Amino acid sequence: MVGRAPGTAARFHMTQAHGRTDATERTPDGSAVLGRSAASGRAGAVLHGFLRWWRPAGMWRRGIVVAVLAVLLTLLLSFHSHVPNRIGNLGSLTETFLPWSGLVLPVLLVLAVVRRSATGLIAIVLPFAVWLNLFGGLLTDKEAPGGDLTVLTHNVNAGNLDPDGTARDLVVAHADIVALEELPESQAPRYAHDLAAAYPYHSVQGTVGLWSRYPMHAVRPVDIRMGWTRAMRATVTTPHGPVAVYVAHLPSVRVTFDAGFTAGQRDRAADALGRAIADEPLHSVVLLGDLNGTMNDRSLAAVTSQMRSTQGAAGNGMGFSWPASFPMARIDQIMVKGIEPRSSWTLPRTGSDHLPVAARLQLP
Template sequence: MDVDRSPWRRGRLLALTAALIAVVIGLHDLVPNRWGNLGSLVATSLPWLGLAVPLLFLGAVVRRSALAALLALAPTIAWAGVFGPQLMPAGSAAYDLTVVQHNVADDNPDVGRTVELLLAAEPDIVALEELTSERLPQYEAALGPTFEHHATQGTVGLWSRYPITEHTRVDIRPTGIHASWDRCLRTVVRTPDGDMAVYVAHLPSVRLGPRGLAASSRNRSAELLGEAIAADPAPRVLLAGDLNGNLLDPGLEPVTEQVSRKEHGFRLSFPSAFPVVQLDHVLARGADVTDLKVLPRSGSDHRPVAAHVSLRGGQ
């Protein structure tokens, strides 16, 4: 038999590709976040690497390669190992609060429709980013009849059914960004189950360019936010915001080491027309985010998310 025609010798390039993808998926947390923020770039694209699996199997069939077909199982197993647990049914869990988080976009002209969509989730707390001086009075007027209490800071704001007893600015501005940049607010909300510190934050954007992922400002801002939360004496802390990264992103580790949630499914929120990445989050310490779902499109380039929060649980 001609060994070159053996199904165990054909498709070696496909087999090598499958092995490399499996390694990237399985060991993604070891990819260093340098050389153009490679770790962040891998984390952002990681859920979509599963799409390579059917292409690898198709290539194995076309090439009639048993070797490529066998090694195509490797990324399948690796992807299932990383994402399988969060695809398990979450079931129903008791909760005390509904929190809606939304980057409303500074060029969103339809404040009325946006607010109507947010209120349909029957939230107790609403956190908004990209509030402009022009649009803020419109949001205050639209949300005011439902929420007696609210606080704003720069371009972020919080509306609550429960009293807000404190509100302060949190400085998460990275070096090199204009002094007018003001994107983080800390409040204390007095819930029926006790006080809870609630942060609303909007981290700097990241951009993909010829040198990789430009995320140094986002990463530094995440460090400052993580330091603020770590030093917060409140037994319960909630963070709602546009963090410009998913929870696997190593650039967000300073934040995700302090506040977290149990992942269920893929809560993709950006861009709104066809979401491919999760940028919008509700995370907690001393409380449990028991569920998070993505809401329908508003006039923003982000989709809003709604989270159920249990104040009786926590880590």
């Protein structure tokens, strides 16, 4: 046997215990450092213990309830357009908040892990894939540089306690065109005064108004079967050509236990607005307003089928705009036809219960 020369900083020694060989490196002061073999052995033991915990008998039979819930969620996401509207407009209500169904996925994942269910884990892949297909694109940043027209829309709220502050917040956004909805007759002059310096051209029709840096003509109300004016249309003469700008505030919807999602009046107004836009002779069209519905809501198809949402085409994130305190849905819309969206975003909260939304557009 050959020993180490005196002065060697450390020596190695092998021990045999319980059929396993551990390597221990000893330093000059006698302390021991666990060697690689022992560390690997412990990691293997941890992995072995996890596999024994995870792979008990019945791992494929466990979590059947989780798997069934995952399949039901997949069916809802895939066939939401078939949920009937005959009972309380349940289909429209489901589609309004459909993006939030994604919150069910981590719950199902945790349940599958706790139940040690391979079946549950595999089943969760289905709704996850469908949800990503529907809404994953909204989570990515689709904003692009450029654009020559900035537009903004804001439901200022009839009960807004600070209309002057709201107007100042909108001016600093430096939009070229500003649309306001839920504009009380008593407050319209205040908004006109506060916005006059930045926007020399404006028109108020009923409870909606339009302010512009560029000249406007052919201004008229749009009949959306409300009995009073909540929509308007104007031709804005921009440096890049005329643009037809529509401003609309569709009727509010309510969720009640006895009637469900009451949206009949809104749906009729959406149909009338869709017909007006379809008959528009100009090529470039912008719709600004509070539609009290999302792009997923089938009841707004008369509008959404012929226009593009700037948030879906050029936004960054879901862009929820209501309620301002905790946004849960994007019911304030900027939609275009014959125009290319370049970017879309929400603005900070004002005195309203809605967030302002804006978009940068590239005119043809």
